[in-house]
Amino acid sequence: MAVEKKKEATPVTKRPEIVNSVETLKLRIAEVREAQRKFSTYTQEQVDKIFLAAATAATKQRIALAKMAVAETKMGVVEDKVIKNHFASEYIYNAYKNSQTCGVLEEDTAFGYRRIYEPIGVIAAVVPTTNPTSTAIFKCLICLKTRNGIIISPHPSAKNCTIAAVKVVLEAAVAAGAPEGILAWIDEPSIEMSVEVMKDADMVLATGGPAMVKSAYSSGKPAVGVGNGNTPALIDDSADILMAVNSVIHSKTFDNGTICASEQSVVVLDKVYDQCKKEFQDRGCYFLNDEERVKVGSIILNAAGNINAQIVGRSPYQIAQLAGIECPKDAKVLIAEVTEVDVTKEPFAHEKLSPTLAMYRANTYDEALDITDRLIIDGGVGHTSVLYVDPVKGPDKIKRFEERMKTCRILINTPSSHGGIGDLYNFRLLPSLTLGCGSWAGNAVSENVGIRELLNIKTVAERRENMLWLRTPEKVYFKKGCTPVALKELKDVYKTKKAFIVTDGFLFKNGYTKSITDQLDDMGITHHVFFDVTPDPTLPCAIAGAAAMKEFGPDVIIALGGGSAMDAAKMMWIMYEHPEADFADLAMRFIDIRKRVFVFPKMGQKAILVCIATSSGTGSEVTPFAIITDPSTQTKYSIADYEIMPTMAISDADMMMDQPKGLTASSGIDVLTHALEAYVSMLATDYTDGLCLKAIKLVFEFLPRAYKYGRDDVEARERMANASTIAGIAFSNAFLGVCHSMAHKLGAHHHVQHGIANALLISEVIKYNSAEVPTKMGTFSQYKYPHARERYAEIATFLGLPGKTDEEKVDSLIAKVEELKATVGVAKSIKEHGVDETAFMNKLEVMCEEAFDDQCTGANPRYPLMSEIKELYLSAYFGK
Structure with missing residues (x-):
């Protein structure tokens, strides 16, 4: 009998009382992480209750915490730190109290799309000595609102007051239901500990000097760090001087200048310089003489070129004493009049975080912009800049300032300390004590940091099928002899007066246009016939026709012929209505016709398009496609857009009775290829499937008769005319595939008639598409898995072809296609058709790339x- 081995109990690690080593820090981080896992399951109602309780507790302790901060750091002003603590609790709470941070952010059931808020995890937060309690309150509150845990790394010289602030928030949060340990701190901070906490957390939220921010971004974890400020304030000669000067003083004296957005320099236009100086003096600011300026300048920076910590947040009198000079004890700001803007040469041009200010004189506004810009670029790029100006008289100056300053906050007529932290002088600027400086300063954010930076958004996207469509011309007329009745609508319905007929020389010379022009004469519609269209119409042909069209000024265009005449007419129509349209843009490839980069111009503003088919093949009378050849490159371009769908289509067998055998065969196989490709296309629908199957059956039944008997078999001609138009409607909506892509290039480079080119390729394409394990399948939401073989087998079943399996049925379908091709005289291979092998091989690589990039390729199932x-191509060439 087996004896069950007794499991050893997992040792319980004792919670450290204080965090004063890397080991105890790791334990505390693990504790915060566990608390955050629980917190991440809380509802919005629970979170908001905790957020309110924590903000309330911080507000109540704002004075006590301010006193502690000043006592410990010897920086700033108690009363101002009270305001900062109050701001960090009240303003932050009010900014986000109604913000959703839990659950589903957005949902669209129709599109199967949901966006869900998720917390990031554990946040490492570095807190500066300048704002040790207010920044701690701010960061703790935004973490609580977003269900994140946080571990605070205080500045060593402010650790007691920072920890006290975190404790106030934590106790209130836990009492309101937050997990124990959701907020934590390092009791004995050091560089080593700061690096460790940033490395182990999920994200770093850093506020402090450049070295610390750089360390945050180098931690290997996502970081939101903010750069140093060197805020200049430009005072224009149109400004309200009384307001401008007192705003600067108000801002600069706030907590003895410890907010990084506080002004470090003022740039004053010469016209108001003396007035500003007097106002500064009258309001208690002390202007340093040259000797005093040098002495104070000597203590602004330390040996490393950074701000001397001994002046940060100290009063003007204390700074003067440190420099060995005398100034009034109640002096508000020490101001040095300087000219040098290079921070490496002029200490006063540097960020100072104290009530010391540089003052520059500028002769012109352009010069003022230059000085201000240089101060920013050299010392505070990305942070904050201020302009004092008359907004009514100087909107152009505001615009130039906006364009020039590379700062993420541009404040107009606003004290920068208060204005930069937001919601005091502009209520749309988010309140924050962490101010992003953007990529200019190497920061990840350019805004005032808030809850958005502490949220992940989880997106749930369910598979949905695209909306499809069935687009046809406004009117489609069919039946032998329908042309006169249809054309009667040009006068009765469309009220046209001038008709431009596009056709080819053969049809014109053999009288095909006469019956149309006679009827137009009877209806009083003047007309012009353009008959220079050649097979495979070219761009120059379209340009010539458009020029003639412009001169004539028609309100109806009548395309008479096969695909060539209709393709040429569509291109002429575009050029006539929109001569500014660029051919390269018109021919631009797209994946989804509804999302194309180039938007087709609106058609039908000058003329409508009527297409009368004279061959039963292309279906162009009902399609939004035109094939145009650029003779300079021998490239066939597929122009495709529903804007060029004809207004009226006429499929009249009377116009097709005398098709020669070659055209009958070519156009008939083209119809078959249209229907076969549309049926297996990724865009095929129930609406197009029935059209495809009917067209395929009509071709197999009536093409041999039409080919053999010509005009003597009226039924065959009419049914092939129907097949052509039906297949045209099908592929206008389901599109085609790689057979047509390859046929376009075979025709362009080797002058193979389009229908014959399709015939020479279609059997190989059916075999290729029928692979059950293709190298790649096409990408379209409706197309769920490779099933072209099944689709081809459905066609075989519909035709009554033999086969027990899908594979056998596909073989039967290919055999049926080959039988039809032989019946109508199509060669077995491209080589047998007469294309020279050397010429074919020389063009092969080009044809492959062009066929891949052809517009028809995108809908192919494989x-x-x-x-x-x-x-x-090689298989079709050699007939393998």
Whole structure:
């Protein structure tokens, strides 16, 4: 009998009383992390209760904490620190009390899309000696609001008051239901401990000097750190001088200048310089003489070129004593009149965090901008800048200031200490005691830091299918002999007066246009015939037609012919209505026609388009596509947009009775390819499937008869006309595939008629698409898995072809296609068709790349690699 081994009890680690080593710090971080895991499950109601309790407790202790801070750091003014503590609790609470930080942020059930708020985890927060209690309160509160834990690393010279502030917030939060240990601190801070806490936390929230912020960003963890400030204030000669000077004094004396947004320099225009100086003097500021300026300047920085900690937050009198000079005990600010802006040469140009101020004289506004800009670039890029100006008289000056200053806060007529921290002089500027300086200062944020930076947003996106469509011309007329009835609407419905007919030379010379022009004459519609369209219409042909169209000024364009005439007419229509349109933009590729980069111009403003088919093949009379060749590159471009969908389509077998055998075969196989590709397209729908199947059946049944008997088999001609238009509607909405992409390039480079090019390729493409394990499948939300083989088998079943498995049915379908091709005289391979092998091989690589990039490729169910297209071309060439 097996004896169960007794499990050893997990040793319980005793909670450290104080954090004074790396080991005890790791234990405390683990404690905060466990508390945060529990806190992350809290509801918004629970969080808001805790947030209110913590803010209330901090507000009540604002005076006691202010006294502790001044006593411990010997910096600042108790009364001002009271305001900062009050601001950090009251203003922060009011800014975020109604903000959602838990649960679902946004939900759209129709699109299957949800965004959910999640906390980040444990935040490492470094707190400066200048604002040791207010910054601690601020950071603790925004962490509580966002369900994050926090561990505070105080400045060594302010650790007692900082820890006291955190304890006040923690006790109130726990009493309101927060987990024990959600807020913590380092009792004996050091550089080693600060580095460790930043390394072990999930995120760093750093406020302090450049070295500390750099350390935060180097910790390997996401960090929100803020840069140093060197705020200049420009006083324009249009400013309210009384307000400007007193605003600067108010800001600069606030807590003895310890807020990083406080003014470090004033730049005053010459016209009001003396007035400003007098106002500063009258309000208790002390101007240093040259000797005093040098002595005070000598103690502003330490040997390393950084701010001398002994002057930070001290009073003007204390700083004067330290420099060995005398000034009134009640002096508000020590002001040095200087000209040098280089911080390496002029200490007063540097950030000083004390009631000391540099004052510059500028002769012009441009010079003032130059000085201000240089002070920012050299010492406080990204932080804050101030302009005092008459906003009515100087909007252009405000604009120039905005454009020039590389600071994330640009304050207008505002004391910068109070204005920078937000919500006091502008209620849209978020309250914060951590002010981002953006990429200019190497910061991750450029705004006042708040709760947004402490939240992750989890996005849930359920698979949804795209909305599809069925787009057709406004009117589609079909039936042998329907043309005269349809054209009657040009006068009765559309009220047209001038018709421009686009056709080719053969149709014009053989009288196809006469029946149309005779009817137009009877209706009193003047007309012009352009008959220079050639097979595979070119861009110069379209340009020439558009020029003739512009001269004639039609309100209806009638395209008469096969795909070439209709494609040319569509391109001319675009150029006629929008001569400014760029061909490269029109031909720009897209993945989704609704999201294309180039938006097609609105058509139909000058003329409507009527398409009358004379061959049963392209279906262009009902499609939004046009194929145009650029003869300079021998490239065929697919122009596609529903804006070029014809207004009226006419499919009249009377116009098709005399198609020669070659055209009958070519256009008939083109119809079949349209329907086959549209049926297996990724964009195929129930609406297009029925059209495809009907068109395919009509082709197999009636193309051999139309080819053999021509005009003697009226039914075959009419049913092939129907098949062409039906397939055209199908592929106008489901699109085509790689067979057409390859056919376009084969035709462009080797002058193979389009329908024949499709015929030479389609069997190889069916085999290729039928792979159950393709290298890549196409990307479209409706297309869930490779199933082209199944789709081809459905076609075979509909046609009654033999086969027990899908694979056998696909083989039967290919055999049926090959049988049809043989019946209508299509060669078995590209080589047999007469394309020279050397010429084919020379163009092969180019054709592969162009076919891959053709507009039709995107809807193919199997996403083709260029190497696979090459194999398809080679197989089709040699007839493998």
